[in-house]
Amino acid sequence: MVLDDLGSSLRGTLDKLQGKTTLSEEDVEEIVKEIQRSLLSADVDVDLVMELSDSIRQRALKEEPPAGTTAKDHVLKIVYEEMVDLVGESTELPLEDQTIMLAGLQGSGKTTSAAKMAWWFSKKGLRPAIIQTDTFRPGAYDQAKEMAERAEVDFYGDPDNDDPVDI
Ligand SMILES: Nc1nc2c(ncn2[C@@H]2O[C@H](COP(=O)(O)OP(=O)(O)OP(=O)(O)O)[C@@H](O)[C@H]2O)c(=O)[nH]1
Ligand SMILES: [Mg+2]
Known part of the structure; x- marks a missing residue:
């Protein structure tokens, strides 16, 4: 439920990436911190949060964004994929x-x-x-x-x- 706040706080952080084509370590760290804050205050297991943080850090800095993709879209896609992975499979x-x-x-x-x-x-x-x-x-x-x-x-x-x- 506290996770409802994640969307708005993350949007603010991501907006700062507007116009950028590459991500610095500081950019990624700021996003990771934002996600950690929201997940921890929603009582998500600390180990899971750290695992998610590591995956996002690694992927955001290592993976090359596809041509024409902004830094913001690139990191958003990674965060989305990693969060879906954390939440688990959906059920029909x-x-x-x-x-x-x-x-x-x-x-x-x-x-x-x-x-x-x-x-x-x-x-x-x-x-x-x-x-x-x-x-x-x-x-x-x-x-x-x-x-x-x-x-x-x-x-x-x-x-x-x-x-x-x-x-
Ligand atoms: N933001 C948000 N609040 C929610 C959500 N689901 C429930 N809540 C709120 O969380 C509180 C508890 O929700 P309930 O549906 O009463 O939870 P419950 O499991 O039936 O609670 P008990 O019957 O007391 O065990 C209420 O204040 C709800 O409005 C949600 O998806 N998002
Ligand atoms: Mg009830």
């Missing part, structure tokens, strides 16, 4: 009947993701429903219900039942 969501269980640490975005995914599925022509089985956190039922309403998808939950399996 099949457009068919299915049950998806969202599990994760407190506050990691499960309920929000449920609403976003339900909205996405409904735009693809399916008829998704959100089932709230968090019987533990106060307000969880109301939050999920409201988000389902906003996403215009069906919702089920039972605020008087404290057994998720039963629900």
